[in-house]
Amino acid sequence: MTAATASQTIGPYWHLLEDKSWANLTRFGAEGERIALIGTITDGDGLPVGDACVELWQPSPAASPTWDGFGRAATDVGGNYCFVTLKPGPVGGAPGANTPQAPHVALTLFARGLLIHLQTRAYFDGDPLNESDPLLASLDPPRRATLVARPVGEQNGIPTWRMDIRLQGVDETVFLEI
Amino acid sequence: MTDMPDLPFRPFSPGSQPALDNPQYGSTAKRHPNHALVRLPMGQTVTEMSAPRFSPTRYPAVVDMTHGKNALGERIIVQGRVLDEEGRPQPGVMIEVWQANAAGRYDHARDQHDAPLDPNFHGTGLVFTDADGRYSFTTIKPGAYPWRNHHNAWRPNHIHYSLFGAGFAQRMITQMYFPGDPLLALDPIFQCTPDEATRNRLIAAFDLDVTQPEWALGYTFDFVLRGRGQTPFEENHP
Numbered sequence: 563m564t565a566a567t568a569s570q571t572i573g574p575y576w577h578l579l580e581d582k583s584w585a586n587l588t589r590f591g592a593e594g595e596r597i598a599l600i601g602t603i604t605d606g607d608g609l610p611v612g613d614a615c616v617e618l619w620q621p622s623p624a625a626s627p628t629w630d631g632f633g634r635a636a637t638d639v640g641g642n643y644c645f646v647t648l649k650p651g652p653v654g655g656a657p658g659a660n661t662p663q664a665p666h667v668a669l670t671l672f673a674r675g676l677l678i679h680l681q682t683r684a685y686f687d688g689d690p691l692n693e694s695d696p697l698l699a700s701l702d703p704p705r706r707a708t709l710v711a712r713p714v715g716e717q718n719g720i721p722t723w724r725m726d727i728r729l730q731g732v733d734e735t736v737f738l739e740i
Numbered sequence: 741m742t743d744m745p746d747l748p749f750r751p752f753s754p755g756s757q758p759a760l761d762n763p764q765y766g767s768t769a770k771r772h773p774n775h776a777l778v779r780l781p782m783g784q785t786v787t788e789m790s791a792p793r794f795s796p797t798r799y800p801a802v803v804d805m806t807h808g809k810n811a812l813g814e815r816i817i818v819q820g821r822v823l824d825e826e827g828r829p830q831p832g833v834m835i836e837v838w839q840a841n842a843a844g845r846y847d848h849a850r851d852q853h854d855a856p857l858d859p860n861f862h863g864t865g866l867v868f869t870d871a872d873g874r875y876s877f878t879t880i881k882p883g884a885y886p887w888r889n890h891h892n893a894w895r896p897n898h899i900h901y902s903l904f905g906a907g908f909a910q911r912m913i914t915q916m917y918f919p920g921d922p923l924l925a926l927d928p929i930f931q932c933t934p935d936e937a938t939r940n941r942l943i944a945a946f947d948l949d950v951t952q953p954e955w956a957l958g959y960t961f962d963f964v965l966r967g968r969g970q971t972p973f974e975e976n977h978p
Contacts, residue, residue: 563825565753566966568933568942570915571765573900575846578838578864590798606770613850619908621786625793632792656783657746668787672913675767677758677932679913683787696782705775729771739777740749740788740909 569679572672574613577636585635587618587647592629594648598722599667599684599711603641606730610641614673622650622665646720652691664691664698671727680737684711684725701736708735747968748784749909750825755935764928766889788909794834794868802865805837805879811861813842813880815956818916818944821873822903825967829873833965836902837865837877844883853885878956884923896923896930903963910965917943918959 583589588596599618603611614637625631635643650665664685671680685692687710692698698706711723727735760772780788806815822830840846840863843855847862863882867875884894898915905911917924924930924943933939941964950958 563967564823564827564964565756565935565938566825567912567914567964568935568938569757569912570900570929570932570942571767572902572913575840575848575851576838576900577850578846578848578862579836579902606774609770611771617911619787619792621790630792630794653786656748656780656785659782661782663782663785663787666787668908670908670911673771675765675769675771677760677762677765677768677929679911680760680773697778697780700781701778730774734773734775736775736778737773739779740784 569677571674571677572615574674576615576672580634580636582636584633585643585645587629587631587633587645590628590630592623592626592648594623596646596720597649598644598646598717598720599725600642600644600714600717600722601711601725601727603637603643603671603727603729608731610637610639611673611729612637612639612641614641614643614671616643617670617672618645618647618667619670620647620650620667622653623648649686655696659696661694661696662691664689664695666695669725669727680729681740682727682735682737683709684723685709686723687712704733705736708733746789748789749907749966749968752966753935753938756933756938758932758934762928762932765932784909789907791904791906791908791910793832794904796868799834799866801867803867803877805839805863805865805877806861809860811841811880812858813861813883815878816881817876817878817950817952817956817958818899818961819874819876819950819958820961820963822869822875822905822963822965823873824965828967829869829871830905830965831869831871831873832906833869833873833875834904835867835869835875835963837867837879837899839863839879839882839899840885842880842883844885855883855885881918881957889928894923894926896921896927901963903965905965907968912963912965914963915942916961919943919946
């Protein structure tokens with residue numbers, strides 16, 4: 563058996579790859595409940611992380627010719643990211659498990675200074691399934707709160723949710739070992 | 741052997757991946773979490789075990805990063821395979837590629853290194869693995885460049901890669917280096933992988949069989965993505 567290739571940092575020049583249209587997961591014409599997911603990424607000094615690559619992956623809704631469930635956004639100089647996507651529904655749990663997972667999206671962070679990516683999730687405040695979600699239920703309330711996006715009104719007519727991400731320090735976001 | 745999509749991906753082999761906190765790489769200081777990573781109490785789920793699938797019709801391949809233009813530098817061909825930890829070929833993997841030009845300058849607004857840009861070289865490519873897990877592309881050998889991590893710090897020649905496998909738990913971003921580079925011993929980013937054998941697999945092999953006469957030098961570089969299965973690495977669980 564050969565161990566997986568070692569991760570290396572994405573570095574500060576990954577924007578050569580960037581296609582800004584990827585931040586809109588509905589760009590191929592997917593229909594459903596459109597939402598915006600926005601947030602600010604800050605470091606251990608509270609300073610914005612202005613060179614991050616944020617990837618959003620959601621297995622719900624299921625893939626279709628107009629929807630692959632994946633997006634990528636760069637943070638701006640203020641550390642802000644913004645996706646337009648479809649509100650996910652609940653999905654199954656681990657194989658063989660009966661407890662469904664509350665609606666969520668996976669967020670993956672790459673940046674200069676991250677030798678391997680950080681992985682987290684955004685859940686949606688007020689969803690009744692959050693109470694029984696296996697991951698959320700396993701966390702104490704202050705830590706759990708870092709994984710829950712809050713509604714912040716509308717942006718360009720689209721219901722908008724905010725999920726700030728703190729890499730280090732007070733209110734540090736829960737990051738996952740996958 | 742058939743694929744087993746319902747099985748979770750194995751944990752990383754200890755020492756095969758860098759720590760998030762690395763005192764030799766200054767940018768990690770304020771960007772690494774202080775809390776331990778949280779394991780999913782229910783194990784991996786569809787969110788981790790499945791992944792977006794990218795169609796070459798929607799994401800067109802770019803296998804010649806010089807686009808047939810006279811990019812300055814040493815023309816090279818890089819080829820290899822994407823395998824899992826059991827050595828099984830991984831078809832349909834999308835690989836994004838980006839790099840500096842031959843002078844060690846990225847075509848990027850934030851790169852202010854005093855080295856020339858090359859109007860014939862932007863530095864991006866996109867390839868998909870075939871049914872045997874193989875990929876190949878043509879580019880120029882990137883130059884070394886200074887960075888400000890410490891006094892007189894220089895990055896070794898390297899090419900950046902981003903890979904999308906069949907499960908998002910396999911998502912990988914890495915860098916490929918070149919054999920014989922004296923900067924490797926001095927580079928905190930290359931040196932960050934604790935396990936020596938895994939670290940040295942980040943160095944491509946010069947390959948005369950890939951080299952094309954009167955055209956380009958050839959290098960071979962294989963990627964290994966996490967495999968599925970419950971079996972831990974026995975040597976790490978005495």
